Amino acid sequence: MFKKKPTIKPLAPLRSSDRRKLADQIIRDFHLEPDTVPEAAEEQSAEDKAAATNARTALRNSLFPDNVQSARFTTTQGADLKQVSGTVYVGSQDGGEGRILWFQIEGRLYPSVYTLWRNADIIPLLHTAPIAMQKLQGGAxxxxxxxxxxxxxxxxAKKGSVVAVASIEQPSVPVVVGWCEIDVSTLGSVQGTKGHAVRNMHWSGDEAWNFGVTGRPGQAAPEQIDGWTKVLETRGLVEKIRGLDLGEEGDEGGVPLANLNGIEPSKEQSQGVNEAGQAEDETQSRELTQKEIDEAFRSAFLYGVHHHKTSNPGTPNFGLAFPLSQSFVMSNLVLPFLPAFTPAEAQQLQIKKTSWKNIKKFVKSLDKEKILKSKEKDGHETVILDIDFDDAAILNFKPYRLPKKETAAGTAQGRGEKATEQADAGDDSIGQQLKLVSFFKPTTKLQPLFTTTTKQLLTPPEVREIVTAYIESEALVQENNKRLVKLNPTLANNVFDGTGNLDKEVIAKGSVPRDALIDRVLHGMAPSYAIIRNGDDSNATKAKSGSPPKIHIALETRSGNKTVTKVSGLEAYFVNPKLLADELRKVCAGSTSVEALAGAAKKNERPVEEVMIQGPQGEAVLKALAKRGVDRRWVEMVDKTKGKKR
Incomplete structure (x- = not known):
């Protein structure tokens, strides 16, 4: 619907009462009320009532922030370009840029992808194949x-209900919003069916996604969303959709469309697939034996460990943060490293086609080989506690050719040594040597002390040397104490202005300690700095006025008790925020994002970008910065979750 740019009238603030009504309407229409509510209000204690009120207020604010503005809009819909009109609601969370959070057409409210990325499980989430998703994000x-x-x-997911759609490649990230044209919830199978299932209303990449208060392009979708992941785990879909921990073969339903069960789609399915934008069947190839599939998965795991050893040699456990969950192992250590077969053969590389049948038994088999140490957690998952990086299977592993495609994390990791080298080569900040040099420029008032030099910018040692030479040339060293300097009219008038208590005391005594004098001279000069990289000539590096900047790391709480880590100020130290985010996505096993920091850059300057990582990852960020030559003294870390500065 928003394939073409809509006409949006000027935004106007939304009244608090209207905001509450809209939020309550959403809570009611989308059935977001708490499951356990006493039948009668008198059954609730004062504490329960207060807790319920606070919970509802928090939910309202999450759905409709208090900075929401509204505006009428018109656009076209459908193949006949029917003109439709409605209302958009624009707001932001956590001080970010204002985006369309909701839009209303014919009395029905639809969440935007930005709202879904922050509020999990407010509408049903359906899934489709990556190729079909490409068509959906074009308006199909x-x-x-x-x-x-x-x-x-x-x-x-009943007929007429608002739903979201995600790709099976990133099952926890909804990128399409629409409404059900059929009762999807009652479908017993999708084989042999025809017709539309979901009418597409909005998607990541359309003009509603692109609309912003400041005019900046839309925000890229995250790699993973924890809230939606938990929803999928509850429904048992993480393993089912992504091929993880599948204990039985022969599942029916929508999965066979991608030949996930090793059977060919019917003619009717093929027609449906093509209508949805999926590709034709790949050229048939030979059937892989179970032994070959087993060896492919085992080799992929060894390759994943080998990749971490070679790409993170200086970090503890080579960048792996134990314990490792089953989903992390499959997504980061196995799937990206599966061998390059033909497309038809590659479709057969599924964990359920192995002799282990699921990731849990696969991990236990590696434990039996003494390659790793695992432990069962919560009775339904086996986590990896440690990996023997010196095991012969890992030490003797030889990398093989991998498919030339990106991983789910959007980086070149897991694409063989050549791809890894290219990725590392792209981040030239790794291993760089940085030196922070402070300069001081004499002001007009202090110029009489610096008549012996023509340099405009001086380092602190040079300032000390020049001031010491001036003291000696003027015979200002006190005879009975060489640490004291007698004041002459130049020092008394140009260095000490008499406004502070120290100035008054120095002028009254007629002398000042040498170190205190030099410190006062430095304090009166105009500061500037230069960050020297890899031994460059400091004289050839253009200094910038002001004090040296800090890299800021902030730990903040979002959505109640969810902690995120934000990093900004990287550009001054030659660190590429996007490449740092890619590394932290691997190291921290969580999603990252990079966005322009609003108000941080002046007009006509390049925007300052901020990296956001899920979880309290301050120490991981410090380690990544240390690899890039950033001294700990140049970093300021604030833990806003505790109100402390470190």
Whole structure:
């Protein structure tokens, strides 16, 4: 619907009462009320009532922040370009840029992808294949044969309900919003079905996504969203959709469309797939044996460990943060490193086609080989506690050719040694040597002390040397104490202005300690700095006025008790924020994002970018910066979750 740019009238603030009404309407329409509410209000204690009120207020603010503005809009919809009109609601969370959070058409409210990325499980989430998703993000509707991950499908995905759609490559990140044209929840199978399943209303990449108060382009989708991941885990879809921990073969439903069960789609399915934008069947190839599939998964794991050893040699455990969950192992140590077969053969590389059948048993098999140490957690997951990096299987591993495509994390990791070398080569800040040099420029008032030099910018040792030479040339050293300097009219008038208590005391005594004099001279000069990289000539480096900048690391709490780590000020130290985010995504095993920091850059200057990492990752950031030559003294870390500065 927003494929073409809509006409949006000027934004106007939304009244608090209207904001509450809209939030309450969403809570009611989307069934977001708490599950356990006493039947009668008198059954609730004062504490329960207060807690319920606070919970509802927090939910309202999460759905509709208090800075929301509204505006009428018009656009076109459908193949006949029917003109439609409605209302957009624009706001921001945590001081970010104002984006469209909701839009309303014909009395129905739809969340934007920005709202879904911050509020998990407010509407049902459906899934489709990556190729179909490409078509959906061009405005196509989702056909019924293109549905993945069921049955069963979400119970709330009924005819007329608002739903979201995600790709099976990134199942926790909704990127399409629409409404069900059929009762998806009752589908027993998608094989042999026809017709539309979801009418597409909005997607990541359309003009509603691109709209911003400051005019900046839309924000890229995160790699993973913890809230939605937990929802999928509850429904048992993480393993089902991504091929993880599948204990039984022969699942029916939408999955066979990508030949995930080793059977060919029917003619009707193929038609549905093509309608949804999926590719034709790949050229057939030979059937892989179970032994070959087993060896592919085992080799992929060894390759993943080998990659971490070679790409993170100076970090503890080579960048792996134990314990490692099953999903992390599959997503980061196995799937990106599966061997390069033909497309048809590559479709057969599924964990359920191995002799282990699921990732849990696969990990236990590696434990039996003494390659790693694992432990069962919560009765349903096996985590890796440690890896023997000196095991013969890892030491003797020889890398092989990998498919030329990006990983789910969007980086070149896991694409073989050549790709790894290219990725590392792209981040030339790793291993750089940095030196921070402070300069001081004499002001007009202090110029009489610096008549012996023509240099405009002086280092602190040079200032000390020149001031000492001036003291000696003027015979100002006190005879009975060489640490004291007698004041002459130049020092008394140009260095000490008499406004502070120290100045008055120095002028009254007629003398001042040498170190105190030099410190006072430095304090009266105009500061500047230069960050010297890899031994460059400091004289050839252009100094910048002011005090040296700091890299700021802030730990903040969002959405109640969720902690995120924000990093800014990287550009001054030759650190590329996007490449740093890629590394931290691997090291921290969590999603990262890079956005322009609003108000941090002056007009006509390049925007200052801020990296955000899920979780309290301050120490991981410090280690990554140390690899890039950044001294700890140049970093300021603030833990806003505790109100402390470190």
């Amino acid at each position: 509707d989702l056909m019924t044969p293109g549905l993945f991950g069921g049955p069963p499908f979400p119970e709330a």
